Amino acid sequence: MSALTDRAGRPLIAITGAGIVSPLGRGKTDNWAALTAGRSGIHRIERFPTDHLRTTIAGTVDFMTAPEDGSAALTYALAEAAALEALEEAGFSDNFGGPLFVAAPPVELEWHQRLGLDAEGAALGEGEAGYDRILAAARATAHPQHSGNVYFGSTALRLKEKTGARGLPVTLSTACASGATAIQLGAEAIRRGEADRVLSVGTDGSVTAEALIRFSLLSALSTQNDVPEQASKPFSKDRDGFVMAEGAGAFVMETLESARARGATILGILEGCGEKADDFHRTRSKPDGSPAIAAVNAALADAGVTPSDVGYINAHGTSTPENDKMECLSLTEVFGEGLGGVPISSNKSMIGHTLTAAGAIEAVFSLMTIRTGTLPPTINHANPDPALVLDCVPNEKRDAAVTRVLSNSFGFGGQNTCLVIAAEPA
Amino acid sequence: MAHSAVITGIGIVTAMGVGIEANWRALTDGSAPVVDTERFAPYPVHPAPEIDWSEQIPKRGDQRQMEAWQRLGTYAAGLALDDAGIKGDEALTGTMDMIVAAAGGERDAAVDTMILAEAAGGRADTGVLINEKLTTELRPTLFLAQLSNLLAGNISIVHKVTGSSRTFMGEEGAAMSAVQTAVARIRAGQSTHALVGAAFNAEHADMLLGYEMNRHLARGSWTPVAERASGEGGGLVAGSGGVFLVIEEAGHAAMRGAKIHASIDPVSVDAGAEDGMPARLERLAEETGIDDADMIVSANSGALARNAAEADFVAARWPETPVRTVANKTGHVREAQFPLAIAVAALSIAKGRPVAPLEDAEKPASDAPSTIGVIALGHQVAEAMVRISKPETAR
Numbered sequence: 001m002s003a004l005t006d007r008a009g010r011p012l013i014a015i016t017g018a019g020i021v022s023p024l025g026r027g028k029t030d031n032w033a034a035l036t037a038g039r040s041g042i043h044r045i046e047r048f049p050t051d052h053l054r055t056t057i058a059g060t061v062d063f064m065t066a067p068e069d070g071s072a073a074l075t076y077a078l079a080e081a082a083a084l085e086a087l088e089e090a091g092f093s094d095n096f097g098g099p100l101f102v103a104a105p106p107v108e109l110e111w112h113q114r115l116g117l118d119a120e121g122a123a124l125g126e127g128e129a130g131y132d133r134i135l136a137a138a139r140a141t142a143h144p145q146h147s148g149n150v151y152f153g154s155t156a157l158r159l160k161e162k163t164g165a166r167g168l169p170v171t172l173s174t175a176c177a178s179g180a181t182a183i184q185l186g187a188e189a190i191r192r193g194e195a196d197r198v199l200s201v202g203t204d205g206s207v208t209a210e211a212l213i214r215f216s217l218l219s220a221l222s223t224q225n226d227v228p229e230q231a232s233k234p235f236s237k238d239r240d241g242f243v244m245a246e247g248a249g250a251f252v253m254e255t256l257e258s259a260r261a262r263g264a265t266i267l268g269i270l271e272g273c274g275e276k277a278d279d280f281h282r283t284r285s286k287p288d289g290s291p292a293i294a295a296v297n298a299a300l301a302d303a304g305v306t307p308s309d310v311g312y313i314n315a316h317g318t319s320t321p322e323n324d325k326m327e328c329l330s331l332t333e334v335f336g337e338g339l340g341g342v343p344i345s346s347n348k349s350m351i352g353h354t355l356t357a358a359g360a361i362e363a364v365f366s367l368m369t370i371r372t373g374t375l376p377p378t379i380n381h382a383n384p385d386p387a388l389v390l391d392c393v394p395n396e397k398r399d400a401a402v403t404r405v406l407s408n409s410f411g412f413g414g415q416n417t418c419l420v421i422a423a424e425p426a
Numbered sequence: 427m428a429h430s431a432v433i434t435g436i437g438i439v440t441a442m443g444v445g446i447e448a449n450w451r452a453l454t455d456g457s458a459p460v461v462d463t464e465r466f467a468p469y470p471v472h473p474a475p476e477i478d479w480s481e482q483i484p485k486r487g488d489q490r491q492m493e494a495w496q497r498l499g500t501y502a503a504g505l506a507l508d509d510a511g512i513k514g515d516e517a518l519t520g521t522m523d524m525i526v527a528a529a530g531g532e533r534d535a536a537v538d539t540m541i542l543a544e545a546a547g548g549r550a551d552t553g554v555l556i557n558e559k560l561t562t563e564l565r566p567t568l569f570l571a572q573l574s575n576l577l578a579g580n581i582s583i584v585h586k587v588t589g590s591s592r593t594f595m596g597e598e599g600a601a602m603s604a605v606q607t608a609v610a611r612i613r614a615g616q617s618t619h620a621l622v623g624a625a626f627n628a629e630h631a632d633m634l635l636g637y638e639m640n641r642h643l644a645r646g647s648w649t650p651v652a653e654r655a656s657g658e659g660g661g662l663v664a665g666s667g668g669v670f671l672v673i674e675e676a677g678h679a680a681m682r683g684a685k686i687h688a689s690i691d692p693v694s695v696d697a698g699a700e701d702g703m704p705a706r707l708e709r710l711a712e713e714t715g716i717d718d719a720d721m722i723v724s725a726n727s728g729a730l731a732r733n734a735a736e737a738d739f740v741a742a743r744w745p746e747t748p749v750r751t752v753a754n755k756t757g758h759v760r761e762a763q764f765p766l767a768i769a770v771a772a773l774s775i776a777k778g779r780p781v782a783p784l785e786d787a788e789k790p791a792s793d794a795p796s797t798i799g800v801i802a803l804g805h806q807v808a809e810a811m812v813r814i815s816k817p818e819t820a821r
Contacts, residue, residue, distance in 0.1 A: 048553050049551070049553040049554050049557060050557070051553075051554045051557055051558070052554070052557040052558050052561050052562075053557055053561065054561075104595070106529070106530040106572075106573065106574045106595065107530075108530055108533070109635070111541075111552070111556050112552075114538065114542065115542065115545050115552060118542045118545070118546060119546070122546060128543070129539065129542040129543040129545070129546040129547075130535075130538075130539040130542055130543070131535055131538070131539070131631035131632065131635065132631070133542075134542075134631075134635060135469075135631060135634065135635055135638055138635060138638040138639055138641070139468075139638060139641065139645075142639070142640055142641045143639045143640070144639075144640055146639050147639065147640065150636045150639045150640075151596070151597060151636075151806065151807075152529050152530075152574070152595035152596045152597060152600070153595065153596025153597055153599055153600070153807065153808070156596065157596075157697065157807060160697070167695065167696055167697065168599050168602060168603060168695040168696055168697040168808050168809075168810075169596075169697070170594060170596075170603045170607075171594065171595045171596040171599075171600065172592060172593060172594050172595060173528075173573075173574045173575045173593045173595055174575055174591065174592055174593060175573065175575045181592060185592075185607070188611065188616060191614070191616070192610055192611070192614040192616065193614075194610065209553065209556055209557055209560070210556070210560055213557070213560045213561055213564065214564070214568075214569035214572075215569070216561070217561075217564060217566040217567075217568075217569065218566065218567070218569060218570075275590045275591070276588060276589075276590070277524070277578075277582045277587070277588040277589070277590060277591035278582065278588065279582040279583050279586050279587075279588050280583070281583070282491065282567075282570045282576065282579055282580075282583070283570065291588065411575070412570070412573065412575075412576070412579070413570075413573065413575045413576045413578060413579025413582075413591070414579050414582045414583070414588070414591060415575065415579075415591060
């Protein structure tokens, strides 16, 4: 039997449950089949009118809730589905008992709610359209049905009730790194000895017209609307932005000791986490890539490994000109020219950018890469960017035995978080 | 645990004023609170004080990129770093961990009103209307002034805090978890120094609207927190402000010769169904061991039901202990209220003086406190307690 602690004497952290929903489907089985077949989940938006929009495609998840239920309801449904899949696999019922960490998108009243409130105010005989009238409507009658769009902690609190998680759940946002941060917070809690087991979830069901417009105004989105499934093309020369998407990913993690003691199947080990904030700009990275480099190095150091121990990199790979260039530059600094031959691929070429959920979803895919010995491809790689010298597993999956994966997450606001996930020690 | 945590930096901006001294004066001089009952009538609000932003946010370009909540928070964070003697020391800011509690930023009310007016005027294709207005009328970078994690992002840019950056969400509970996590990481040796805090802009209709969805706001003239049950509305008066704390490992603080305001023990937090709250509060009191406190500082929001529940608990468990409800002077600064109550407790310890009664219902106190219990109940959910003390009586 191998050791139960790492070099630093900290408990090794076993992953014993994993769950996922993405535009490709619900559950690990369907997702992995589609992902390794190189299928895209990106399609034309049907949830809301796309008139006047520069981008009319997304990886919306349309099979979980009705469109009129809104984004808060979808965000919760996605989180619940991923969490329950992970808990079931880990062998926990509805009385989980460990702490809960949820990466969730910011909430706000949706437009149909604002319009409805304004109409209520008008019916009360209040003056002109606007916030005074909306506030008058709110004063007249309580609207607890809007709580999910007002309280940022709603998704996590509902999920706590559903799963029997203990205490005050943590809801967090580190932008596009959020899902990875949820896993990191869980790992830290275990290492502090606060819990034998934790549930970490990243979820995002927030593709609305306004969210799309906001990213569009920042010139972050692909406008290659003609063939939706080919718009997300990380590491390609003609990449022009990311494609918004929805989904959720979840991990149940526990001490290797407790997992073995209860006879749980060990899916993998969460070996290390690293982070570093960037102080350069709100949406751009420091030109020398030093924060991303520091985050990668911190994750490897936390795991107690060197670049040569990494068999595959699950890229952040958003398909924006900026991210893919900076990610390649940073990784080249750590891994050497051509990344020292370490293959790297971007799940976002198929599922798009699931934003708050991305770090968690991609951690689940990283785990499955190890478990199946299959590297998912980077699809839509017809026109490689010659400036990016890397093996992005172009277009077709590849068989490769991998025992350790680096998963990157980088976000607006200078967020950089990396995870190292490994096979169970022999 | 081999490590203990101390508070070495405090940055406060509230209706009471800018900085430690202005706020401490207002907490001890019996002055009336600053309240604006006109601008958002029927809702009173405690407005932000006049601030010279350039003192903490030197670049005009940075100021322009932020909405009010981000400016308040970035400013207060700068004050805390100054107070801790960390500002501008890149070896310290570059390794400093940061946990910000945040919601979302302010919307563009003028653009929203445009859409609401056209829809109310009879335009039926509201989906197309929304696209048309938002694509042409929104300031392109407004999103960055709204995104939850961009208060932390701005603090990184302006103050160079880059060791790590995490943003917790979920109203008052976000800040409870933020302080809890920062202290737990320091005690476990996962961190040596951390910047923790939040900001809230009450002076925006959309921010008030969130509270009013469940009719939490007090209306009409301002009254002290203990008297709001007999007034109109839901008891909560919103306040603008920003509060940040520098929390540091005691040895790390000693080694660099930092002044220590107070020690902070582990934070206990919980949440759950309403009927389980008395038992949860008992457990938090036991865990934090604040029965020996010379004073209780409350982060209560004023919201009627949870205020009454807290008052009942405190009166039963600590009948003789003076209580100070900070909301009487600042209003409810939502995510910033728990850090604010901790800051007030730490200042009282550091100054060797009790906080004066903040409303008629509060008992006088004369002795210098050596231990203060901070109690916080979110206006709708989440509870926390923590023991703040002189370093020699820390646990």
